Amino acid sequence: MRRRGLKRTHVALFVGALSFTTAVGARPGGGQAYRGGSSRSSGSSSHYSPSSGSSRSYGPSGGGGDVDSGLVLELLLLCFRYPPLGLLVVGGVVGFVILNRRRTRGLSDWSVGGMPARVEATTRTTSARRELTRLVESDPGFSLVLFEDFAYALYAELEMKRPGGELQRLAAFLSPPVMELLHDPKLERVDGVVIGAMRYVAVDHGSERTAVTLELEANLSEVRAGVVQRFYVCDRLVLTRARTARSRPPGRKRKLDCPNCGAPLEGMRGTTCGYCRQEVGGGRLDWQVERIERLTTEQRPPDILSDAAESGNQLPTLVAPGAEQRMSQLLARDPASDPAALSARVAFVFNALQFGWSNRDLARIRPFVTDGLFQYFGYWIDVYTTVRARNITENARILNIELADVVADAVYDAVTVRLFAVSVDYTLSDDGKVLSGSRERERHYSEYWTLVRGRGAQGRPRTEPVCPACGAPLDIGMAGNCGYCHARIVSGEFDWVLSRIEQDEAYG
Numbered sequence: 001m002r003r004r005g006l007k008r009t010h011v012a013l014f015v016g017a018l019s020f021t022t023a024v025g026a027r028p029g030g031g032q033a034y035r036g037g038s039s040r041s042s043g044s045s046s047h048y049s050p051s052s053g054s055s056r057s058y059g060p061s062g063g064g065g066d067v068d069s070g071l072v073l074e075l076l077l078l079c080f081r082y083p084p085l086g087l088l089v090v091g092g093v094v095g096f097v098i099l100n101r102r103r104t105r106g107l108s109d110w111s112v113g114g115m116p117a118r119v120e121a122t123t124r125t126t127s128a129r130r131e132l133t134r135l136v137e138s139d140p141g142f143s144l145v146l147f148e149d150f151a152y153a154l155y156a157e158l159e160m161k162r163p164g165g166e167l168q169r170l171a172a173f174l175s176p177p178v179m180e181l182l183h184d185p186k187l188e189r190v191d192g193v194v195i196g197a198m199r200y201v202a203v204d205h206g207s208e209r210t211a212v213t214l215e216l217e218a219n220l221s222e223v224r225a226g227v228v229q230r231f232y233v234c235d236r237l238v239l240t241r242a243r244t245a246r247s248r249p250p251g252r253k254r255k256l257d258c259p260n261c262g263a264p265l266e267g268m269r270g271t272t273c274g275y276c277r278q279e280v281g282g283g284r285l286d287w288q289v290e291r292i293e294r295l296t297t298e299q300r301p302p303d304i305l306s307d308a309a310e311s312g313n314q315l316p317t318l319v320a321p322g323a324e325q326r327m328s329q330l331l332a333r334d335p336a337s338d339p340a341a342l343s344a345r346v347a348f349v350f351n352a353l354q355f356g357w358s359n360r361d362l363a364r365i366r367p368f369v370t371d372g373l374f375q376y377f378g379y380w381i382d383v384y385t386t387v388r389a390r391n392i393t394e395n396a397r398i399l400n401i402e403l404a405d406v407v408a409d410a411v412y413d414a415v416t417v418r419l420f421a422v423s424v425d426y427t428l429s430d431d432g433k434v435l436s437g438s439r440e441r442e443r444h445y446s447e448y449w450t451l452v453r454g455r456g457a458q459g460r461p462r463t464e465p466v467c468p469a470c471g472a473p474l475d476i477g478m479a480g481n482c483g484y485c486h487a488r489i490v491s492g493e494f495d496w497v498l499s500r501i502e503q504d505e506a507y508g
């Protein structure tokens with residue numbers, strides 16, 4: 001995928017999300033060529049704002065000012081590149097040749113010559129996402145991966161429950177001003193919510209409450225007076241939670257239920273649970289959306305055609321302090337996940353993604369990525385489908401893989417590697433015209449990839465297309481379950497799955 005000058009913001013792609021909603025149906029601008037994505041739509045009543053939360057404003061929100069959704073979406077677009085089928089094999093072979101050179105176990109095997117030297121990345125510890133992991137100090141069950149799942153799920157739910165009186169069910173997770181703001185009596189239905197990205201804006205550990213500010217890019221449909229309209233929106237949310245709150249058990253993280261007893265939300269009366277009779281709102285026991293603001297609304301898909309030079313791929317790899325030590329600890333628990341084996345898994349996933357991306361074939365991508373990343377792919381493949389184009393990255397192959405970070409929490413192990421790759425990269429219209437990029441010139445690039453796996457899993461990372469739970473040939477539905485044993489394999493319970501892809505400019 002094409003990258004553009006990506007300077008303005010930190011792009012972070014995410015793990016998580018409850019359900020993938022297939023983006024189908026009529027959308028604004030569908031099919032015709034378009035340019036730019038930064039002008040704001042007007043005449044829509046889909047806007048909610050402002051951050052004070054006490055009044056609703058209709059019409060273009062404009063006031064967001066600091067975030068231009070077209071630009072932001074363009075930034076996100078930078079995030080992938082994928083080659084076509086025929087060259088899969090080439091990539092695979094090259095990948096394995098490289099990997100086989102590193103047969104011996106040990107951290108030095110992550111790096112081969114000629115690439116930038118690694119440096120200790122103290123700056124990275126200051127990033128907002130990293131800051132959030134400090135919650136583990138007071139809440140040992142806290143998992144970033146699960147927090148992100150939860151945020152995705154809550155966002156999709158609050159959008160979909162805006163019509164009618166449905167929002168009442170989410171009262172435990174929404175502040176009264178947010179409930180008021182989101183309520184829209186003219187809205188008949190919201191569906192097809194696909195989250196393109198979630199970014200951390202700020203994390204604040206106050207003495208009483210922790211506050212996390214997030215921005216989400218999403219594509220959704222609203223139905224008013226029987227008319228369906230598709231929107232590309234950017235929303236800013238502030239989630240807060242009391243310092244005394246504790247994380248949900250992993251088994252309950254993927255569904256929204258009573259923060260105290262786990263009973264279904266149907267039993268809520270206001271913010272009191274009808275089962276345990278506890279008052280469960282206000283962020284006392286679980287995260288609450290305290291504020292929400294719609295920064296931008298677009299009716300047209302983001303621009304996919306402008307071109308930009310790579311930036312940052314000559315920078316040294318940012319290695320988190322202590323990463324190698326944590327890698328050793330991981331190896332002590334699971335000797336099979338050695339660098340060579342993990343690199344082979346990365347190459348395997350890389351090739352599947354290249355194929356799926358270039359062919360707009362989400363089914364090929366599904367088995368190897370978490371729900372949140374799958375939404376991301378769904379979002380962009382939908383954009384490309386809408387404008388009848390494909391981004392093709394022929395002959396993509398990994399040149400090198402370096403270890404950047406290893407993080408373990410109560411639920412997941414996460415390994416971040418920087419991969420260096422090269423490919424031809426161009427965007428082709430469905431009628432065969434090259435819309436941007438070059439069919440001849442190869443581009444070098446690097447990206448940080450984070451793979452996650454449940455703490456309970458062990459064994460050699462797989463590099464063959466089989467279900468990691470039962471060994472049957474891969475046959476994975478869009479929800480991520482094996483067609484044979486029905487195990488949900490995309491949550492990382494059985495093998496390493498990709499949860500984030502970050503550009504050089506965004507990582508750190």
Ligand SMILES: [Zn+2]
Pocket residue numbers: 258259260261262263273274275276277278
């Ligand atoms: Zn309850």
Ligand SMILES: [Zn+2]
Pocket residue numbers: 467468469470471472482483484485486487
């Ligand atoms: Zn299976």
